[in-house]
Amino acid sequence: MSRIIICFLLFSLFFTVNSFAANPGPPVIKLKMGSKMLDFTHLKHQKLTNGQCWECHDKTPGKITNWSEATAHKLCIPCHDLNEKGPISCKGCHKKS
Ligand code: HEC
Ligand code: HEC
Numbered sequence: 001m002s003r004i005i006i007c008f009l010l011f012s013l014f015f016t017v018n019s020f021a022a023n024p025g026p027p028v029i030k031l032k033m034g035s036k037m038l039d040f041t042h043l044k045h046q047k048l049t050n051g052q053c054w055e056c057h058d059k060t061p062g063k064i065t066n067w068s069e070a071t072a073h074k075l076c077i078p079c080h081d082l083n084e085k086g087p088i089s090c091k092g093c094h095k096k097s
């Protein structure tokens with residue numbers, strides 16, 4: 001029985017990893033922030049996280065669920081803070097119109 005479960009888990013893992021590899025998404029994503037725009041270096045961030053997409057995407061790569069101001073701030077700012085790299089001040093991200 002437990003062998004079946006392990007097989008199932010490996011199988012799901014395989015497909016998760018594979019679906020991540022299948023579509024890396026755009027190298028730069030234009031994130032709209034009200035009237036301003038941020039050129040988010042998606043590819044660079046993928047490299048920074050060693051291809052561990054789940055640092056930002058929960059299950060499948062693609063649109064992030066409930067993407068909003070709160071979601072973005074909660075995702076982006078703590079990591080910059082922790083690494084002491086990347087913008088944490090409002091103007092660091094909210095600058096280009
Ligand atoms: C540092 C955070 C971060 C990491 C790491 C990351 N992404 Fe993303 N990704 C985003 C954001 C932000 C968006 C835009 C979200 C939205 O519009 O809902 C996005 C969007 C996407 C999209 C959809 C693009 C579209 O417009 O339809 C794909 C596909 C994607 N990412 C794949 C990946 C893959 C594959 C990896 C790992 C190799 C990865 N991402 C790693 C933040 C990240
Ligand atoms: C897993 C950690 C992590 C997450 C999550 C993350 N970043 Fe970053 N980000 C970094 C690091 C580290 C740097 C500094 C890179 C450097 O200096 O070379 C950076 C740099 C940046 C920069 C400076 C310009 C550039 O491309 O180097 C911007 C803008 C930025 N991040 C936006 C975002 C946004 C928007 C999100 C959320 C969608 C996000 N980051 C999520 C780690 C992260």
Ligand code: HEC
Binds near residue numbers: 080091092
């Ligand atoms: C790491 C980058 C980053 C930092 C730092 C940041 N934001 Fe944001 N913010 C974003 C992103 C990305 C969005 C867009 C989310 C979305 O698409 O709904 C956003 C959305 C917003 C919005 C809603 C859209 C708008 O412009 O009306 C407000 C308001 C906002 N941020 C205010 C702030 C304030 C105030 C600070 C400083 C305390 C701040 N942000 C710091 C990335 C950032």
